[in-house]
Structure formats: C-alpha cells, structure tokens
Amino acid sequence: MKKKKAGVAIAISDKIDFKTKTVIRDKEGCYIIIKGSIHKEDITLVNTYAPNIGASTYIKQLLTNIKGEIDSNTLIVGDFNTPMTAMNRASRQKINRETATLTDTLDQMDLIGIFRLFYPKAAEFTFISCAHGHYLP
Secondary structure, eight states: OOOOOOOOOOOOOTTSOEEEEEEEEOTTSSEEEEEEEETTEEEEEEEEEOOSSSHHHHHHHHHHHTGGGOOTTEEEEEEOOSOSSGGGSOTTSOOOHHHHHHHHHHHHTTOOOHHHHHOTTOOTTOEEETTTTEEEO
16 A cells, blocks of 8 residues: 655745746655746755654755755755754753754754744744654744
C-alpha cells in the first residue's frame, strides 16, 4: 500500500511580475526551490516540510544539500516541525543537541529567522505542540 503524500508548493500571485528561471524539487515532495526574478531582481524561494521525527537533522541536511542554491536573496519558509531558538521552547525544557546543532548550522550559513529578528521576545503567533513538547512560531 502506497502512502499518500501531498508535497509542498509555492503560490505566487499573478499580480507579481515574477519570471521563473529554475524549479528544483525532491521526489518525496518535502521541498521545492524556485529561482526567478521580480522586476529584474533575482530571488530564490524555498518551501520545505520537515518530518515530525528528526526534523532538526532533516533541516540541517537540506540546508547543507542546497547550500549552492542559497544567496542573499533567498527566502526559506515552511513547516520546520522544530524550535529554531531557545525562545520557541517551553521554559521547563533545555535545548537539545539537535536544536543546538541546527542553530549552529544556521549561524554558519548566515541565515536568520525573520520573525525572531523583528519580535525577539514575542510569544504571539506561537503555539505549544504537545507532540513535540515545545512552542512553534
């Protein structure tokens, strides 16, 4: 019996002058990369869905694999299924090794979480995941 998977997508309004140059997908449907331009400005869009188990490891591996596709005009979005910072964890929990390693990878690749950049202490727009035991932005 095959498992049904929907995959990820990126919706771009037809009101935006977006010109697609390249589309890269994985065969499992866990990520899509669209390279293109808006008003002659190059942009790379990445959408990913990390598995519920091993999300930090998956994201770290994905970022390592697509490192050559990422530049200063890259936007990475998706359901990461993992806390990206200490702020996203319930106060009673310690940051686990996977999250710390992921944070190090993000720092090494010079990637930042935009939400936490603008709202470093905000708890709005987060929820506690009982399955994961932490807050997700």
